[in-house]
Amino acid sequence: MSKAKQLFDLILYVNTKRSFTAQDVAHEFGISVRTAHRYLTDIADMGVPLYTEPGRSGGYRVLSNRTLPPIMFNEEEAFAIFFAFQALKYYQSLPFDIHIDSVSRKLYASLPDDTKRKMDSLDSVITFWNQKRTVPSPFLKEIIEAAAAHQLLKIEYVSKLENTVREVAPIGIYASDGFWYMPAFDQAHGEIRLFRTDRIVSLERTSEVFAPQIELPDWLNRSMAQTPESPVRLYVELTREGLRQCRSQPWLEPYIVEVSPDQGYIESVIDQRELEFVSGYFFQLGTAVTVIEPRELVDGIREQAREILRQYS
Amino acid sequence: MSKAKQLFDLILYVNTKRSFTAQDVAHEFGISVRTAHRYLTDIADMGVPLYTEPGRSGGYRVLSNRTLPPIMFNEEEAFAIFFAFQALKYYQSLPFDIHIDSVSRKLYASLPDDTKRKMDSLDSVITFWNQKRTVPSPFLKEIIEAAAAHQLLKIEYVSKLENTVREVAPIGIYASDGFWYMPAFDQAHGEIRLFRTDRIVSLERTSEVFAPQIELPDWLNRSMAQTPESPVRLYVELTREGLRQCRSQPWLEPYIVEVSPDQGYIESVIDQRELEFVSGYFFQLGTAVTVIEPRELVDGIREQAREILRQYS
DNA sequence: CTTAACCATGACAGTTTCTGGCATGGTTTT
DNA sequence: AAAACCATGCCAGAAACTGTCATGGTTAAG
Numbered sequence: 001m002s003k004a005k006q007l008f009d010l011i012l013y014v015n016t017k018r019s020f021t022a023q024d025v026a027h028e029f030g031i032s033v034r035t036a037h038r039y040l041t042d043i044a045d046m047g048v049p050l051y052t053e054p055g056r057s058g059g060y061r062v063l064s065n066r067t068l069p070p071i072m073f074n075e076e077e078a079f080a081i082f083f084a085f086q087a088l089k090y091y092q093s094l095p096f097d098i099h100i101d102s103v104s105r106k107l108y109a110s111l112p113d114d115t116k117r118k119m120d121s122l123d124s125v126i127t128f129w130n131q132k133r134t135v136p137s138p139f140l141k142e143i144i145e146a147a148a149a150h151q152l153l154k155i156e157y158v159s160k161l162e163n164t165v166r167e168v169a170p171i172g173i174y175a176s177d178g179f180w181y182m183p184a185f186d187q188a189h190g191e192i193r194l195f196r197t198d199r200i201v202s203l204e205r206t207s208e209v210f211a212p213q214i215e216l217p218d219w220l221n222r223s224m225a226q227t228p229e230s231p232v233r234l235y236v237e238l239t240r241e242g243l244r245q246c247r248s249q250p251w252l253e254p255y256i257v258e259v260s261p262d263q264g265y266i267e268s269v270i271d272q273r274e275l276e277f278v279s280g281y282f283f284q285l286g287t288a289v290t291v292i293e294p295r296e297l298v299d300g301i302r303e304q305a306r307e308i309l310r311q312y313s
Numbered sequence: 314m315s316k317a318k319q320l321f322d323l324i325l326y327v328n329t330k331r332s333f334t335a336q337d338v339a340h341e342f343g344i345s346v347r348t349a350h351r352y353l354t355d356i357a358d359m360g361v362p363l364y365t366e367p368g369r370s371g372g373y374r375v376l377s378n379r380t381l382p383p384i385m386f387n388e389e390e391a392f393a394i395f396f397a398f399q400a401l402k403y404y405q406s407l408p409f410d411i412h413i414d415s416v417s418r419k420l421y422a423s424l425p426d427d428t429k430r431k432m433d434s435l436d437s438v439i440t441f442w443n444q445k446r447t448v449p450s451p452f453l454k455e456i457i458e459a460a461a462a463h464q465l466l467k468i469e470y471v472s473k474l475e476n477t478v479r480e481v482a483p484i485g486i487y488a489s490d491g492f493w494y495m496p497a498f499d500q501a502h503g504e505i506r507l508f509r510t511d512r513i514v515s516l517e518r519t520s521e522v523f524a525p526q527i528e529l530p531d532w533l534n535r536s537m538a539q540t541p542e543s544p545v546r547l548y549v550e551l552t553r554e555g556l557r558q559c560r561s562q563p564w565l566e567p568y569i570v571e572v573s574p575d576q577g578y579i580e581s582v583i584d585q586r587e588l589e590f591v592s593g594y595f596f597q598l599g600t601a602v603t604v605i606e607p608r609e610l611v612d613g614i615r616e617q618a619r620e621i622l623r624q625y626s
Numbered sequence: 627c628t629t630a631a632c633c634a635t636g637a638c639a640g641t642t643t644c645t646g647g648c649a650t651g652g653t654t655t656t
Numbered sequence: 657a658a659a660a661c662c663a664t665g666c667c668a669g670a671a672a673c674t675g676t677c678a679t680g681g682t683t684a685a686g
Contacts, residue, residue, distance in 0.1 A: 004317065016425055065389050070385050071419050072360050072419075073380075074381060075381065077415060079412070080412040081394055084400065087400045088400050099390045100397065111381065112325050112329055122457070122461065124485065125457055125461050127530065148434060162574075172437065175441045215437045261471075283599075286617050290625075301621060301625060302621070305621040305625075309615060312615050
């Protein structure tokens with residue numbers, strides 16, 4: 001086996017142990033102790049963060065951040081990584097902030113000069129623009145850790161009517177539209193509720209643990225693909241502008257039928273519970289759309305308009 | 314110099330040339346031709362996509378995707394890359410689709426077993442959820458290339474009243490909220506306009522070139538940080554629900570003043586041209602907010618409410 | 627305070643790998 | 657047919673690597 005390969009294997013070996021001696025390595029790889037020392041200083045030079053403790057019960061230790069063996073990327077893959085990071089900048093709070101800079105630096109440094117120029121010039125024609133969200137979410141890391149360890153959380157939460165204190169069992173967190181959401185089992189209500197992490201005022205990890213009922217991906221699938229409990233037919237007529245607007249809404253797009261460039265309609269089935277949200281949406285579109293069914297929606301929109309007129313009378 | 318370093322340098326050298334002979338390499342690195350051959354087969358084994366053409370005027374060629382020398386990441390950096398890719402999945406159209414998969418595969422393969430497990434378990438508690446945007450943008454790559462090459466584009470665009478054909482000089486593209494936008498100089502109107510790429514029906518690259526007036530980052534900065542041309546004072550009273558809602562709007566957040574948890578107000582200055590948009594926004598919030606100033610906004614909201622009542626009478 | 631169990635480093639000879647020539651054979655262009 | 661490439665094999669000398677001592681530290685246990 002080539003020496004290079006042997007060293008890669010050593011890197012992997014070293015990462016699986018927290019602490020080990022040169023003897024261990026010599027025995028494991030069938031080499032002499034002297035050579036083990038030599039190999040270890042080699043990989044340390046390559047960047048693996050080793051340090052040693054002298055004395056009896058001493059030995060080699062690996063510092064926290066484990067090092068992966070070298071990987072070869074190509075130019076396009078490097079681009080992909082850079083642009084993925086651009087997209088991440090959209091989020092103001094991230095659980096792993098720091099490291100994206102170090103990756104960028106390593107990657108950029110290894111680029112040949114003309115690729116650097118190409119990168120820079122591409123950078124000047126494509127961006128992931130971010131409207132600096134000023135809503136920080138300070139508890140991300142704690143929530144993740146609590147979810148992974150199945151710990152109960154005690155949170156103070158800004159809800160619609162007042163601030164409430166709840167004990168919840170977090171399932172996980174997910175990001176959507178620049179916000180972080182935490183679905184969690186609410187002990188008091190006996191069901192899974194969705195919380196926005198930026199609306200958590202304070203958070204405390206308890207020592208209680210819970211048996212996880214469901215994992216995040218399952219929960220997301222279930223709650224997104226759920227079939228309506230009490231289905232309601234939705235029928236909306238669209239003007240040209242209505243077509244244009246509704247096409248931007250991913251939840252509506254599949255149900256849009258274009259009759260002509262200036263006319264179309266939406267035909268779909270929604271759940272009773274979504275009425276409030278849907279009503280707000282079509283209300284905002286004003287005369288660009290005309291809701292025909294359901295009746296409640298029409299009434300809801302009309303009522304909302306009356307309320308506004310009353311308020312500004 | 315160690316052989317490894319020599320090979321890395323050779324990788325870089327090879328990438329700067331499209332075509333070269335073993336002689337060139339031997340001369341450049343001060344090694345024999347025989348060794349040059351050996352080195353070249355070595356880096357080919359390592360994954361650099363070399364191929365050779367026999368015969369006079371033959372030589373070594375490098376296939377398209379240039380390979381970067383090996384890079385060592387650590388575990389946390391690998392996490393950062395994975396999560397950045399998660400975030401990218403939010404966009405349905407990407408100019409560099411394919412390569413994120415290959416990066417993920419390479420990275421995942423090099424992870425030690427227990428880190429793989431850690432990754433998988435983290436994956437089950439954190440996600441970047443994406444409401445599958447079904448609005449594809451097929452022209453991204455062409456727009457980027459045209460912008461980089463300063464080419465004029467002829468596009469057919471779905472605008473408010475009708476489909477129009479325009480000649481535009483693209484400045485670049487940027488992503489925001491899951492959509493791709495293209496600011497471009499519109500020849501007919503003599504000014505820079507903003508287009509949504511998914512509303513481009515057809516696109517044709519012309520051979521005409523233009524002198525770029527401004528680069529994308531500058532344009533973004535300018536158009537985002539611009540001072541109002543005709544400033545208007547905005548004053549809005551907020552209920553508890555109003556506070557909650559407006560906090561989610563990055564453009565409003567800085568101007569929110571919380572009097573008590575159940576009461577607050579917004580005091581800001583906006584531009585005359587933004588009135589239509591702002592009006593739509595506060596309209597939608599209904600009774601959770603009360604616009605006090607400017608007068609036009611109040612009138613606008615009231616008028617919109619009346620129109621709705623008329624429409625649904 | 628001695629011993630055991632570690633690391634660190636140097637010297638040296640034997641072994642392995644690498645290197646540079648040289649030679650042969652194949653392909654394509656001129 | 658000659659020139660200019662690559663591909664591969666062989667071989668001797670050079671360079672690098674390896675294992676075996678040997679020496680000198682450090683720390684913990686007895």
